[in-house]
Amino acid sequence: MELEVNDIIDNLAEHNELRITDQRRKIIELLIENRGQHMSAEEIHHLAKKKEQPVALPTIYRTMGILEKKGVISKNDFGGGAAKYELSLGNHHHLICENCGKIIEVSGLLPADLEQRLLAEQGFQSKEQRLKIYGYCRECINKPKKSWPGTQ
Amino acid sequence: MELEVNDIIDNLAEHNELRITDQRRKIIELLIENRGQHMSAEEIHHLAKKKEQPVALPTIYRTMGILEKKGVISKNDFGGGAAKYELSLGNHHHLICENCGKIIEVSGLLPADLEQRLLAEQGFQSKEQRLKIYGYCRECINKPKKSWPGTQ
DNA sequence: ATACCTGCAAATGCTTTGCGGATGG
């Protein structure tokens, strides 16, 4: 796990003028510790503070911008106000329950030849696919529904 | 075309306590006139003003909220700051060029049995699927790339 | 008549920016 922080860090520094700072290391560390979670900038800020290594909010936003451009993380808008970030770990997609706000991750929903088809039919070279599916989760499917948006 | 405005209006008023006002009629009119476009609240605001039937921005946001909940429109975040709205006309998806910001609409990208599969495998009842594909369009695929985000 | 709408102005909340001081390479 500690290894991976360095993997990412090294990769970032490799070709560019990107400096390795305690703040950036800490942010990546937190992203790895919470892999599979969707975290807002504010949540990362709180976690860092709780671990006695506070990182200022503007620094977090600036870092997220860099990491997103590098493809290390992806930024999601689930409709709850603040953007949510997560480590990019393979192409997966999100089922979003409109009743309780739960996010379920799923893979393997897209046809395998999608990228080639788009290139052939549209001349479009795709880098990343994001499928969001809105609906009701197992628990809410038969419950009376409340209104959206609802964060968790 | 004028017919369709009334279709939507009537449909909205049918089961609910929703009033038919000039502002709501105007907004729907503009959405229909610009079908296939992606418009921000601000753009709708400008268009209404230009047509001598101004609608206040808060009213536009409030109306968009209602129309979205009713499924008349869908709200998109393409990363350019403001949300973009469009009439819901069949399930289509968006190719987003990271170089020039162009949005290309495409249909028929998802497996036909997707909804049934999700219900069977996850117990998830899906209402709406939105696939966003980031990459480079035909014109930009060989151009030197600039940085993102760029709106148009 | 009355519940619902609108417009205005102000508030809100996420995100970005300017800047002086700090620091990694």
Next chain:
DNA sequence: CCATCCGCAAAGCATTTGCAGGTAT
């Protein structure tokens, strides 16, 4: 040493809200 980065405070923007007056039904 110097370009880059950080934290702070303040600004920027899209969106929401409170409220008083207006309007559809």
